[in-house]
Amino acid sequence: MALVENDPFENSRKQVHDACDLLDITDKGMREYLVMPNRVLRFKIPVMMDDGNLRIFTGFRSQHNNDKGPYKGGIRYFNPKGGVEYMEREVMALSSWMTWKCAILDLPLGGGKGAVYVNPKEEKISAGEKERITRRFAYMLSEVIGPEKDIPAPDVYTTGKEMIQIMDTFGKLNGNRYTPGVITGKPVPVGGSLARNVATGLGSAYCTREAAKTLKIPLKGAKVVLQGFGNASTYAGIYLEKMGCKVIGASDSKGSVLVPAGFKMDKMMEHKSKKGTVVGYPGSKKVTAAELLTAKCDILVPGALENQIDAKIAAKLQCKIITEAANGPTFPEADPIIFKKKILLIPDILANSGGVCISYLEWVQNNQGYYWSFDDVAGKMETTIVRGFKASYEFAKKHKVDMRKASMAIAVDRVVKAFEHRGLWP
Numbered sequence: 001m002a003l004v005e006n007d008p009f010e011n012s013r014k015q016v017h018d019a020c021d022l023l024d025i026t027d028k029g030m031r032e033y034l035v036m037p038n039r040v041l042r043f044k045i046p047v048m049m050d051d052g053n054l055r056i057f058t059g060f061r062s063q064h065n066n067d068k069g070p071y072k073g074g075i076r077y078f079n080p081k082g083g084v085e086y087m088e089r090e091v092m093a094l095s096s097w098m099t100w101k102c103a104i105l106d107l108p109l110g111g112g113k114g115a116v117y118v119n120p121k122e123e124k125i126s127a128g129e130k131e132r133i134t135r136r137f138a139y140m141l142s143e144v145i146g147p148e149k150d151i152p153a154p155d156v157y158t159t160g161k162e163m164i165q166i167m168d169t170f171g172k173l174n175g176n177r178y179t180p181g182v183i184t185g186k187p188v189p190v191g192g193s194l195a196r197n198v199a200t201g202l203g204s205a206y207c208t209r210e211a212a213k214t215l216k217i218p219l220k221g222a223k224v225v226l227q228g229f230g231n232a233s234t235y236a237g238i239y240l241e242k243m244g245c246k247v248i249g250a251s252d253s254k255g256s257v258l259v260p261a262g263f264k265m266d267k268m269m270e271h272k273s274k275k276g277t278v279v280g281y282p283g284s285k286k287v288t289a290a291e292l293l294t295a296k297c298d299i300l301v302p303g304a305l306e307n308q309i310d311a312k313i314a315a316k317l318q319c320k321i322i323t324e325a326a327n328g329p330t331f332p333e334a335d336p337i338i339f340k341k342k343i344l345l346i347p348d349i350l351a352n353s354g355g356v357c358i359s360y361l362e363w364v365q366n367n368q369g370y371y372w373s374f375d376d377v378a379g380k381m382e383t384t385i386v387r388g389f390k391a392s393y394e395f396a397k398k399h400k401v402d403m404r405k406a407s408m409a410i411a412v413d414r415v416v417k418a419f420e421h422r423g424l425w426p
C-alpha cells in the first residue's frame with residue numbers, strides 16, 4: 001500500500017525500474033540503490049512570528065545521489081494537499097528526478113531537493129517572517145550543504161531573495177566567508193548568472209523547437225496552452241511566442257482560462273500583476289483544469305505542479321507535443337496512452353533542465369570568479385539541452401519506447417557507470 005495518496009516517489013521508483021528493464025540491470029541491490037535517496041533530512045524550523053507567537057514549520061532536504069558530483073536541486077515553499085507526509089515523499093521523488101535531470105545533460109552533479117511546508121502566498125507570511133523561516137532553514141541545512149557537497153536553488157514560491165539569504169547565512173556560519181557557490185539562482189549583482197531567471201522556460205522552448213522540427217510542425221502560428229503562470233511556464237510562453245507560436249491558454253492557482261484568438265504574453269502578465277490571477281483576462285473563457293489540459297492545441301506545457309495528467313485526461317488530450325516544464329506532471333498510467341496517441345512527450349528531466357543547466361553554469365562562474373554574457377550562457381545551455389534531446393530521441397526510436405523511458409535509460413546508465421568507477425567505500 002502506498003504511504004500517501006498519489007505518491008510521487010512511487011512514480012519515480014517505477015521510472016527507475018523501467019530504465020533498469022531497458023538496460024538489463026537485474027541486480028535487486030543496484031535497483032534499490034538507484035531508487036532510494038542517500039538520505040532524507042526532516043527537521044523543525046522554529047520561528048518567532050510577527051504577532052509574538054512561536055510557530056514550528058517542517059523542513060526537508062532529500063539527497064538522492066552524488067555519484068557524478070555534489071547534490072543539486074531546488075527548494076520549494078508549498079503546502080501540498082496531502083500534508084507533511086506527502087511532502088516528504090514529494091521531495092524524495094523530486095530529488096530522484098534531479099539526479100536523472102543532471103545525468104541526461106551529463107552535468108557533473110547529482111540530485112537533491114528541499115522544501116518547507118508553508119504556502120507564503122495563501123498565508124500572507126510577511127517579508128520578515130519569510131526571511132526568518134529561510135535563515136533558520138539555512139542554519140538547519142548548513143552542515144549538509146556547501147559548494148562541493150549540496151547546492152540548492154529556487155523552485156516553487158522561492159526566488160533569488162531566499163537564495164541570497166541562504167548564501168549569507170551559510171557564509172556567516174562559516175567564518176564570514178563569501179561562498180557564492182553554495183547556492184544558485186542568486187540575483188545577478190551578488191554572484192548570480194545572467195539568464196538563470198529565464199533558463200527553465202527558455203530550455204523548455206528549445207526542447208519544444210527540436211520536437212516540432214522532428215514532427216515537421218511549423219512553429220509559426222502553432223497553438224500553445226500553458227498550465228501555470230509562474231517562472232517556468234511564463235518564460236516557456238514568452239520564448240515560444242518569440243519563436244512564432246500563439247499562446248491560447250493559461251492557468252494559476254486561482255483558475256484556468258482559454259482565449260481562442262490567442263493573447264500576447266506581455267498583456268497577460270500585465271493582467272496577472274494587476275489582478276493577481278490570469279482569470280478575468282478580457283475576451284477569455286474560464287474553464288476547468290481538465291478542460292485547459294485537453295483543449296485543442298499543438299503544444300501543451302504543463303508548468304505548475306506534479307500529478308496533473310492522469311489516464312482519463314490523457315485519453316482526451318488533443319495536442320501534438322507535451323513539454324513537461326513542471327516536475328512530475330504526468331501519472332505513470334498516462335504515459336502509454338500518450339505514446340499510443342503518438343503525442344511526443346518531452347519528459348520533465350529534459351524539458352525543464354534548462355534551469356539546472358544554467359545553475360550549473362552559475363556555479364562554474366562562481367568557482368572561477370569570472371562571469372559570462374547572457375548569450376554565452378544561453379548558448380552553452382542550448383548546445384547541452386539539444387544534445388540531450390537528440391540522444392533521447394534517437395534512443396527512443398531505436399528501442400521503440402517513449403521519450404521518458406529513453407531519457408531515463410541514458411541517465412541511469414551514466415549514474416551506474418559513475419558508481420562503478422568510484423566503487424563502494426567503506
Ligand SMILES: NC(=O)C1=CN([C@@H]2O[C@H](COP(=O)(O)OP(=O)(O)OC[C@H]3O[C@@H](n4cnc5c(N)ncnc54)[C@H](O)[C@@H]3O)[C@@H](O)[C@H]2O)C=CC1
Pocket residue numbers: 154155156157158200227228229230231232233251252253254303304305306325326327352353355356
Ligand atoms: N524555477 C525553476 O527554475 C524550475 C522549476 N521547475 C518546476 O516548474 C514547476 C513550476 O515552478 P516555478 O515556475 O518555478 O514556480 P513559481 O512559484 O514561479 O510558479 C508556480 C505557478 O504554479 C501555479 N499554481 C500553483 N498551484 C496551482 C494549481 N493548483 N493549478 C495551476 N497552477 C497552479 C502558481 O499560481 C504559479 O503560477 C514546478 O514543478 C517546479 O518544480 C523545474 C525546473 C526548474
Ligand SMILES: O=C(O)CCC(=O)C(=O)O
Pocket residue numbers: 072073074075101151152153154155184185327352353355356357359360
Ligand atoms: O537550478 C537548480 O539547481 C535546480 C532547479 C530545480 O529544482 C529543478 O530543476 O527541478
